[in-house]
Amino acid sequence: MPPSDESRQSAEVVVYRPDNSLRRGYFSLWGDIVRELVRNRWLTVQLVKRDVGAFYKQSLLGIVWVVLIPLITVGTFVLLRSSGVVAVGTMSAPYPIFAVLGVAVWQLFAQGLVAGASSLAMGGxxxxxxxxxxxxxxxxxxGRTIVSFAVLVVLVAACFVFYGFRGYDYTPTLGLALAPLSxxxxxxxxxxxxFYLALLNSIVRDIATMLSVLVTFLMLLTPVLYERPVVSNDAGGIASALSAITEYNPLYYLVxxxxxxxxxxxxxxxGGYLIASGFSLGVFLVAIFGFHLTETRIAERV
Amino acid sequence: MRDGRAISIERVSKKFCRSLRRSMIYGLGDVTRNAFGIRSRSEVLRPEEFWAVDDVSLEIERGETVGLIGPNGSGKTTLLRMLNGIFWPDRGEIQVRGRVGALIAVGAGFHPLLTGRENIYINAAILGMSRSDVDRNFDAIVEFADIGDFLDTPVKHYSSGMYVRLGFAVAAYSEPDIMLVDEVLAVGDRGFQVKCFKRMGELREAGTTFVVVSHNMHTVAGFVDWVALLHDGKLERFDNVFDGVQSYSRLFLGDGDETIEKLTSGGQGVEFRDVTVSSQKLKPGGSFSLSMSCESREALEDVEVDIAIYDTRDPDLYHQATNSAFGQRVDLPAGKSSLEVEIGPFQLHGSFAKVAVAIWTRGRKESIFWWRIPLELLEAPHAAGKNLVPTSFRVKAAE
Incomplete structure (x- = not known):
């Protein structure tokens, strides 16, 4: 039954007017944002269920797809490395474990970014x-990105087992427990x-198309499939460029x-990781705030 | 806002842009300005922009049912979306008390691959219901949608009727304080429509405020307490529903044309001269006559007089019959004669009609007369609908 008469009396009044947010002041907006997120927890979960459920029902190969793309990427690099075309640096773990782990973490960023950026336009x-x-x-x-990540974690575990049999000596540490938090x-x-790209993409659709190309390029620039390049001081110019980019690339530290x-x-x-984390938090806060200020424009333009 | 009031709209305007490219540029500009906390200056029109809703004010009390009517493109949907908070006004202020529900896009957010059961929860969440709301009303929703064994079937295998029924059912049980309805009462078969009206009646009984957009004047006349007529973005309030419905109908009459189309006025050896039309404005129940003097070289026996009447707002044929339909034979003698045709009484009212009169020689060999005459059919007061059926009322005291 609909709410009783008493509750209607006290029902909350919502006001819509131009530049409403600006009149109310920045501090009350943070309260609005948090309240909105808390109130819509169930909605968020339902939307994840819709997305994930639909994806895995749609394709019999659902899980296979999730695993296949990273495997092909890593497989290509294994090939390039063993033929000596690219140098990936030296590492303690077997290269495939190193690479699959990196790709799994990278996918969290890349897939999440593409999915998030197109979410509003898809919602039409x-x-x-x-x-x-x-x-x-x-x-x-x-949501779907995190589910894909979970599938890849299983793949990583499988790699550990496989290389364990082949003599890779791995001892779990306390750090392993901290890894999910990191x-x-x-x-x-x-x-x-x-948040920002979704907003832009709802107005100008080119963003999502560009983005999928851009993330691939970004992955090659970020030490995901190779170790951080070590360059001696006397190597000049171009040789140290990648090293310099890496140094200021927050994605490197986060991945x-x-x-x-x-x-x-x-x-x-x-230190680098903490700075990159602070940067991320800053980007997130500015973005969600900006999104809150501008989201009423979305429906007009979609 | 006063306590008993559900909705207050104060001098609200909303603008849109005609050009897609400019719309994107403006959009980017607005978003950037908002993001940096700069005022949008939304009250000013930029090139290619226009006011879709212009300086509209309206107060709706709690529990009222209001009909929002107007021609296509008059701003009804835009106003409804502003009430729902989807669009924000560019000028003025809207205050809404309580939770707003919408019977607008029924089934929006349904995923075709998920089952009816899964979609009920997802759709309900999008409509702003909580988990406990859905759990409590789940059986009622399923019962209302009448989807039977299909509850656990992906909705892509539903018939379009089942799909709409399920969407409607979820929205109908969203228990809002204010329900916005946009032309969805036309969904489903008759049985389902009756159910919908019953459910809306229940919600009204419980004090839900309704804003109903409809082109169906029958729905409007029978369901709402008063109407708001939107025309070119401007709004006018009518406390008397029939006055509102008539003003709405009148909007379409303005473009009436009194020119008679004279397609054929004679044939081989016959000519019609001095055709007089009694009147091109008819009161409800009035008749219309045509007097045609003609001159024929030879006698034309058993000609066929075909009369068709169209409502100019509605392509449906309203009436078509030849003289044979009335068991009458028409013979035109040689020389001068005069043919009188009387049509009516008209039951069509409050509209514009065209009367086509065509005369054929026997066996439809030759068309010798064909005119199309526009008629304005004045409207009967206190009546909606196209037909005015003569009705009488009598009260007898019980013995």
Missing amino acids: DMLTRINFSKKSLVIAAM LIPLLLLTLGLA SAPRELVLSGQVADV
């Missing part, structure tokens, strides 16, 4: 006809960028820290 009809939390839609887009900054960065925690139990460059 729903957005223009029903008023619901658009933040939930972007957040829910991360993914949080990467997720925040992904979500933050996804390699979880991997290092799994493989060796400790992060090589803790």
